[in-house]
Amino acid sequence: MKIVDARVIVTCPGRNLVTLKIETDDGIHGIGDATLNGRELAVVAYLEEHVAPALIGRDPSCIEDIWQFFYRGAYWRRGPVTMSAIGAVDMALWDIMGKAAGLPLYKLLGGKSRDRVMVYGHATGHDIEGCLEEVARHVEQGYRAVRVQCGIPGIASTYGVAKRAGERYEPADSSLPSENVWSTSKYLNHAPKLFQAVRERFGDDLHVLHDVHHRLTPIEAARLGKEVEPYHLFWLEDCVPAENQGAFRLIRQHTTTPLAVGEVFNSIHDCRELIESQSIDYIRATLTHAGGITHVRRIAALAELYHVRTGFHGPTDLSPVCMGAALHFDTWVPNFGIQEHMPHSEEIEEVFPHAYRFEDGHFTPGEAPGHGVDIDEGLAAKYPYRRASLPVNRLEDGTLWHW
Numbered sequence: 001m002k003i004v005d006a007r008v009i010v011t012c013p014g015r016n017l018v019t020l021k022i023e024t025d026d027g028i029h030g031i032g033d034a035t036l037n038g039r040e041l042a043v044v045a046y047l048e049e050h051v052a053p054a055l056i057g058r059d060p061s062c063i064e065d066i067w068q069f070f071y072r073g074a075y076w077r078r079g080p081v082t083m084s085a086i087g088a089v090d091m092a093l094w095d096i097m098g099k100a101a102g103l104p105l106y107k108l109l110g111g112k113s114r115d116r117v118m119v120y121g122h123a124t125g126h127d128i129e130g131c132l133e134e135v136a137r138h139v140e141q142g143y144r145a146v147r148v149q150c151g152i153p154g155i156a157s158t159y160g161v162a163k164r165a166g167e168r169y170e171p172a173d174s175s176l177p178s179e180n181v182w183s184t185s186k187y188l189n190h191a192p193k194l195f196q197a198v199r200e201r202f203g204d205d206l207h208v209l210h211d212v213h214h215r216l217t218p219i220e221a222a223r224l225g226k227e228v229e230p231y232h233l234f235w236l237e238d239c240v241p242a243e244n245q246g247a248f249r250l251i252r253q254h255t256t257t258p259l260a261v262g263e264v265f266n267s268i269h270d271c272r273e274l275i276e277s278q279s280i281d282y283i284r285a286t287l288t289h290a291g292g293i294t295h296v297r298r299i300a301a302l303a304e305l306y307h308v309r310t311g312f313h314g315p316t317d318l319s320p321v322c323m324g325a326a327l328h329f330d331t332w333v334p335n336f337g338i339q340e341h342m343p344h345s346e347e348i349e350e351v352f353p354h355a356y357r358f359e360d361g362h363f364t365p366g367e368a369p370g371h372g373v374d375i376d377e378g379l380a381a382k383y384p385y386r387r388a389s390l391p392v393n394r395l396e397d398g399t400l401w402h403w
């Protein structure tokens, strides 16, 4: 089998999504997600100029060699643009090989380690009461695990809170970055009250998660982790920016609240120290942004040695293609923890027909060969690209902060 075509499809059914489609001479095609939120066209250019032409004529079954070719062979290693491009190629090749073998991807990876994949949904509210209503809605839908985020008194807007009640939260909310204001002290005073209210209303069994979105310093994160211990969070996510992996040791020394990190990581080198020092509990690096299945399974294997489990990033800025591939990975990987789930809009679901299904707080990947997700190119063409940027964040005195 040989690759005869590789092309990039950009579509914006409510948000930009980038898909690589690889076709072979025996009529099998595979697709991969290459969406890098707010920087979509950078990956498109990388794929179109440097990757797609070099794929033509290659044997798609040489998944490892093709991965090495684009990683080592590029000389300029790592980074979100390169690794998202490699991730899309890798996902598409696994899809092709699953279809060629007539097997769902999880069987190629090593088979089922579980019957279904637990996911967490997002509850967001302008205040604690609004958030509790959203938690209740998720519980009614069957979710066993819910991420809770709410507005902070005295701060006009913050990460994870939808503009209007009942609306979906989409962070890439304007053409150029909108500006948020942040106050660590107001946040730290308020956040524990939310978890207390969730426990009082929903009891002990619900898994409760929270995303700090990189805003604290290590000692502030240590304070938060320690203060919220009575509420038994499933995890506290991205409590500090993680360029300094050693910083997590300090947080770890102070708290038993489980820590999750890694949605912005692109390679095993971004988390090796975090994992080996046993400073975290969940690794969130995704198939799309961290070099695809071939690379993320190396991360998962390292993590397994240190009792670290997977908790893949799964926002709407990753397409159903990534979600489908992730659900196969989750079904197989021995050290699975949880999978994030932000439902895509109906328009997006129509553009990407898929075999995966939600039922009772869990997903199953389906039995279709490959990852089980396809793209309706005719429909995709009806939604042209629109530039959209993630916000930036400033402290109350104007200092640019982590968003």
Ligand SMILES: O=C(O)C(=O)C[C@H](O)[C@H](O)CO
Pocket (backbone or CB within 6 Å): 037, 171, 211, 213, 263, 313, 314, 315, 317, 340, 390
């Ligand atoms: O889903 C999460 O945990 C996020 O933090 C979502 C991110 O803000 C989003 O993917 C940025 O593109």
Ligand SMILES: [Mg+2]
Pocket (backbone or CB within 6 Å): 211, 213, 237, 238, 263
């Ligand atoms: Mg996050």
